[in-house]
Amino acid sequence: MNSAPTPDSAPPQEDTLKKLEEAGALSHFASSIAHEVCNPLSQIVLATDLLAGPRPMTDDLRKKIVSFLRQGADRIDKAMKSMLQTCSPIETSMTAEDANTLIESALASMTLDPSVRVEKRLVPGLPTILVDKKHITETIVGLCANAVDAMLPGGGTLTITTALKTFNTSEREGWQRQSWFRAGDHAVVIEIADTGHGIHKSQMPLIFEAFYTTKAAGKGAGLGLTVAKKVVDLHHGRLEISNQPAGGVLVVLTLKSAAQP
Ligand SMILES: Nc1ncnc2c1ncn2[C@@H]1O[C@H](COP(=O)(O)OP(=O)(O)OP(=O)(O)O)[C@@H](O)[C@H]1O
Numbered sequence: 692m693n694s695a696p697t698p699d700s701a702p703p704q705e706d707t708l709k710k711l712e713e714a715g716a717l718s719h720f721a722s723s724i725a726h727e728v729c730n731p732l733s734q735i736v737l738a739t740d741l742l743a744g745p746r747p748m749t750d751d752l753r754k755k756i757v758s759f760l761r762q763g764a765d766r767i768d769k770a771m772k773s774m775l776q777t778c779s780p781i782e783t784s785m786t787a788e789d790a791n792t793l794i795e796s797a798l799a800s801m802t803l804d805p806s807v808r809v810e811k812r813l814v815p816g817l818p819t820i821l822v823d824k825k826h827i828t829e830t831i832v833g834l835c836a837n838a839v840d841a842m843l844p845g846g847g848t849l850t851i852t853t854a855l856k857t858f859n860t861s862e863r864e865g866w867q868r869q870s871w872f873r874a875g876d877h878a879v880v881i882e883i884a885d886t887g888h889g890i891h892k893s894q895m896p897l898i899f900e901a902f903y904t905t906k907a908a909g910k911g912a913g914l915g916l917t918v919a920k921k922v923v924d925l926h927h928g929r930l931e932i933s934n935q936p937a938g939g940v941l942v943v944l945t946l947k948s949a950a951q952p
């Protein structure tokens with residue numbers, strides 16, 4: 692015979708569930724931080740011990756150990772910066788910028804594998820966009836880096852396109868529900884397409900989650916898209932990621948133009 696639920700066995704109330712979920716997310720966050728810092732830290736400790744140890748070493752070996760040390764430090768540095776951007780408010784300084792110039796400087800800052808061909812289809816004479824130059828350039832770099840990673844080691848084509856978009860009335864409802872765009876608004880659309888392995892549909896809902904990565908340890912912290920989304924939201928823009936029918940991923944970044952009609 693089923694007895695009536697006592698207060699102890701009663702199903703948790705919504706706020707209790709929310710608290711449990713928050714605690715779960717927090718502990719996942721903390722263990723991911725520990726993982727991102729502890730792994731390269733043991734790498735650093737090992738390299739330092741080797742350098743300080745009694746073992747005689749050639750210049751070549753010393754250089755390899757120093758580079759190993761540097762990789763570990765860089766990994767912690769990158770993870771800590773992304774974590775800070777994930778957890779704390781992002782400071783912005785908005786200026787009117789040309790999207791094509793931001794793309795060129797983002798690409799110039801990257802060391803691209805020779806197996807990756809870059810195709811630029813940048814429309815000249817676009818209106819400027821009101822953005823934080825540093826954050827949007829870093830966002831473009833992160834999105835291009837994801838595209839490149841998905842094409843390695845075989846290589847492929849990274850296609851970057853810019854275009855002007857004016858929102859029309861038929862799009863108004865859908866866009867208004869989830870964004871700051873209004874009918875008649877002008878925006879610049881940046882598309883980043885790759886010919887890589889794409890994103891499995893079971894992984895699609897997870898890609899914006901902090902610390903979600905499918906990359907090998909040391910290759911990705913899983914914070915790039917979390918920070919990118921936060922930056923784009925701050926700009927009242929939109930970031931959409933989908934698989935292309937012919938393979939590879941298409942990223943569409945839409946940013947309001949600085950001057951609106
Ligand atoms: N263009 C892409 N093609 C295929 N998979 C992608 C692409 N962009 C993102 N992903 C998937 O989304 C995951 C999360 O991306 P995100 O940029 O947040 O983290 P990451 O690249 O793994 O690490 P980090 O950016 O912190 O170095 C990736 O690990 C990958 O599985």
Ligand SMILES: [Mg+2]
Pocket residue numbers: 833836837911914915916
């Ligand atoms: Mg990334």
